[in-house]
Amino acid sequence: MRKIPIEYAREGDTLGKTLYNNMGGMLLKEGSSLNEYIIDKLKAYGYLSIYIKDKYTEEDIEDIIKPEVVNRIYNLQGSLNNIIRNSNNGEKINSKNVRKNVKDLNEIIQEVVYDIVSSKTVLENLASISVYDDYTLTHSLNMMMLSTVIAKDIGFNMNEIKALATGCVFHDIGKTFLPIEIINKPGKFTDEEFRLVQSHTEKGYKFLTNHTDLSAVSRSISLCHHEREDGLGYPRKLKGDEIHIFNKIASISDVFDALTSDRPYRRAVPLPDAMEYLLASGGNHFNIDLIKVFSQSINIFPKDTFVQLSDNREGIIYEINSEFHTRPKVKIYGENGKKVAPYIINLMEYNNIVIEKVIHIFSFDENN
Ligand SMILES: [Fe+2]
Incomplete structure (x- = not known):
């Protein structure tokens, strides 16, 4: 299985990974044979890249997070997002519901972390990570998996890894407080819009602090994943040692997954280029020692590439x-x-x- 830009899909290729619509429903099942009509439809839906199997494909890649589990996470995230969106329209946040929801999500994540830590697949084939139409959901899960891998390779214990993983899943929860047009805006932000976007860190942290029982370490990821080594990040412009190592890890996996994912306004960057970008900016934005661990852990040339x-x-x-x-x-x-x-x-x-x-x-x- 390999990921290709949709223009390279050909009649007779087989879809490598099930495609879902933004409601979590199935759009096209893995194993479906592609033809010109379907390929055009997928383009019209806005897919920029897909996973395919063809005559060169040797074998299947196991899913790290089973689709049923991704669906459960998706549903819980969806209802959490609804609670927040309703609060944007003036409805009071029911903390009890949020606590229960976050607790359920957290329980699933704890299980998933074991699978990630005990599997080699995520290291060797990033195609094993989930593809959903909903970027925020896919991104928080992928970022969680990448962070888990780095933390494991550094030698953190299981409790620490779990705290990091949980924080990663909720890292961008604050974006739900922002108008959807801003989140999906393709072009450059105005200064005012950028300030608003930056506020997702504080909004998310405040929400998690007031309405959940997550640990301080997990919550801090929502606040600090945009801080940078050189102090050029936000919201508090922390520098070097002022940034907790979990947040340093989270910032690396956040950027790596964002670069290697399709966005409405740009196509995914190939894995080697994304790694090159991190290595090149190492020491300035990101912690160079962590990037080295990351570059040794993650395989940028998966099988079938x-x-x-x-x-x-x-x-x-x-x-x-x-x-x-x-x-x-x-x-x-x-x-x-x-x-x-x-x-x-x-x-x-x-x-x-x-x-x-x-x-x-x-x-x-x-x-x-
Ligand atoms: Fe963020």
């Missing part, structure tokens, strides 16, 4: 190397723009060859 090598060969990631993610085995299908009989090379044995970039189709005609 089409790649071009520095010696002009084209192929598909065939076998991941858990020790060195950038040196996997690659099944070669083309050389210098010409199709060749497929063979496998192990990049561990060729230190002079690197993966140059992720591609979506081969440059040669596959049928010739």
Whole structure:
């Protein structure tokens, strides 16, 4: 399975992951065969990328969070969001309902964290993370998974990891207090709009503090996930050691997942480019030691990714190397723009060859 921009979807490809609409209902089931009509429909729906399986796909990827569990989380998040939206219209927030809702959500998250910690899949194939039409939901779950992975690799204990994970799921809850037009605005914000957007941190923190029993550490993530090492973040412009390590982790996974997700106004950035961005800005915005842990934990070249090598060969990631993610085995299908009989090379044995970039189709005609 691999993620491709929708323009590269072809008649005969199989949908790799079920697509849901923004009500959590199923739009197109995994395994459906794609044709021109369906592909056009998906484009019209606004999908920029999809997961597909094709003749090059070796095997399925297990879901880390089972769709039923994602649905339960989705429903609980949805009713929590409704409570907040109604409060925007003047209705009083019923703390008892919120407490119960957050407690139920938290219980599910505690379970899910075990699955993430005990599975290698999320490290090796980011395609295993959920795709929902609702960006905020998908994003908070993905960000939670990435944060969990970093925390585990640093060596935090299970209670600490759970507190971090819970905080991540609620990190952007404050956005529900903002007008939906602002959240989805494609262009640049005016100064006033930007101040309003920034207020999601304080609004979320205040809400969680007043209406839930979440721990201080979990709540602080809603307040501090936009703080930056160099003090250029918000809301309090904290610097370096003033920022709790959980918030440093959360800020890295927040940005990484945002970059690698499609947004209404821009397409997802390829995983290697997003990692490059973090490494390049390391030390300024983000904690460089944490980024190093992150870059070693997360595989930016998942199985089935089409790649071009520095010696002009084209192929598909065939076998991941858990020790060195950038040196996997690659099944070669083309050389210098010409199709060749497929063979496998192990990049561990060729230190002079690197993966140059992720591609979506081969440059040669596959049928010739
Ligand atoms: Fe945020």
